[in-house]
Amino acid sequence: MSFKSNELNTGSFPSPIPLEVDEVVGCLRRRWGVTYDLKLLIKKDRIYLQMMWGFLEQQSFPLDEETFRENLNRTLEIINRAGQSGFVRNWLENVQAKPRLGRAITLPLPMDQRMDEFVL
Template sequence: MLLRATAPVTLPPEAPLSTPEVLEILRQRWQASYDLQLIVRRGRLYLQVMWGYLEQQSFPMTAEQYEAQLEELVATLNGLGVAAQVRGWLLTTTDKPRLGKAMNLALDLPEGRASEFLI
């Protein structure tokens, strides 16, 4: 099942992210379903918007694989308590994905949550 983008819904900032919402933001902002990844660098957790996207012929995932990965990522972001931070950044960043250069958001994790994810 491939997710379909829907009309944007105004949500309270503290509302959890949903996979369709993230997909809609990506498609509205940059007209593509970009790959998102979490990475740990120097003891910090970052959300990256990669330069590869689902609509690209050479993209290494099927639509189903992309959807499953995005669902898992969204669940992790909600579990970390950073939904509002991610939503705000995706909606307002002036940067855009470029070949070979990922966009990075350093996540400010609530106290206690960082130790669960940063080993």
């Protein structure tokens, strides 16, 4: 199944269940065999979740596992507080693309009042 970001409707994926580090790590390893780095990007008045091309198992990856998990936890905390866990969970489970060197996979997060607090 292939989604364009503007075809996803957050109303279809409400989830009071927060995303947790172990769930996301398990999903990434199950889908791609490696643990890609996830980062939030704030650009103008939008927030994007990016799946980066670097991954924890990569010899040149700059973080150890503990630091990686702490960073991922901070990213997930924002996603959960913004009520986007179901939306992101669905994307992680269904996105067909795979990050390539120098090219992240990007998910625009829907903006609402909860997301506004993260955009300055």
